[in-house]
Amino acid sequence: MPVYKAEGIVIRRGNLGEADRLVTLLCRDQGKVTAAAKGARKPKSRFAGRLELFSHVRVLLAVGRTLDVVSQVEVAAAFAALRENLDRLAYAALAVELADRATADREPAPDLFRALRTALDLMQTGDPQMIALWFAAQLLVHSGYAPTTDRCQVCGRSVRSGAAFSYALGGVLCGTDQHRDPDAVIASAGALRAIGYLLHVQPEALARLVQVGGLLQGYAEYRLETKLKSPLVIQKLLKTGTPTPTTSARGGARERGNGGTRTR
Structure with a gap:
């Protein structure tokens, strides 16, 4: 089974089957990629805490018939502060939802990836509303709708x-x-x-x-x-x-x- 490396931000998560996790990543080079993390919902999973929403991760993905499969995960930045404060959580969720809706599968969007990475980083300590508005503006620019x-x-x-x-x-x-x-x-x-x-x-x-x-x-x-x-x-x-x-x-x-x- 062919494998490839990717660097991305977790912009969406969902359940798959009884114990698996479905994650959507906005990747720097590959664009939006959705993959399955086998057994990620089990208490002792090797993926526990590594595929959280907003996390900036480096992954090794195996190409599957319908879905790629997460083989390895390294957390580059967890952005945990965004999940510990309701305001930051809400505006960070808005940012990743915008990124999700504005991108198509497998269409590279390196500028949007960098803008989202910057926004999530700044939201940890700055005014999340101001930063979310900035990101929305940048999304329009990078999507050709400025x-x-x-x-x-x-x-x-x-x-x-x-x-x-x-x-x-x-x-x-x-x-x-x-x-x-x-x-x-x-x-x-x-x-x-x-x-x-x-x-x-x-x-x-x-x-x-x-x-x-x-x-x-x-x-x-x-x-x-x-x-x-x-x-x-x-x-x-x-x-x-x-x-x-x-x-x-x-x-x-x-x-x-x-x-x-x-x-x-």
Whole structure:
């Protein structure tokens, strides 16, 4: 039975038979691969704790008729912190679900693999919501669906205010061309800047923002002699400067008009 090596992230798990585990990996070189781990659910299995959701693993896979079979597993990064906190767990689960739905079997996606690896790593200590939004933006970029945020998708003119965002057309519409999509939603200039920032920011810059947030929150807690319930310090400080995903992506009040549901 031919075998091959793969490096991937566990993006989905399920049960197979009475004692086996079905795992789906987003692999760096092979793309999305689903394989069976024989006996993985047994208490003394050699795979115990090695094929957990979110784990970055190196595996040896044997080619099977219908499913490949996991022969060996080495954990490169367990990302255990993501499974120990409900917020981190929820946003990490969102990230791997997006990766799963956006990829086809056996289609290499090395850039998406690296983005997911980076996102899961940063989520261990950073704001999971901000990082999940960044990953969603990167997924759109690597999938070829990055929206336009500064120029009208129809006429190409620069758009700074009074814009609408069209899901169907893939970006922003100026006031003149908003009629092209009756279902387009009103988007503030701040929200569009935030989306543009997420589409282009590098992981190193994102990591610095995460660190800045932690430092400012820690300092505020020390001076105020209290423990903040929510890590909102960085979002408030950056509201008038570089837009943050948590602040901008929430949008405002929604209203229903002739063109459908819109956000003010």
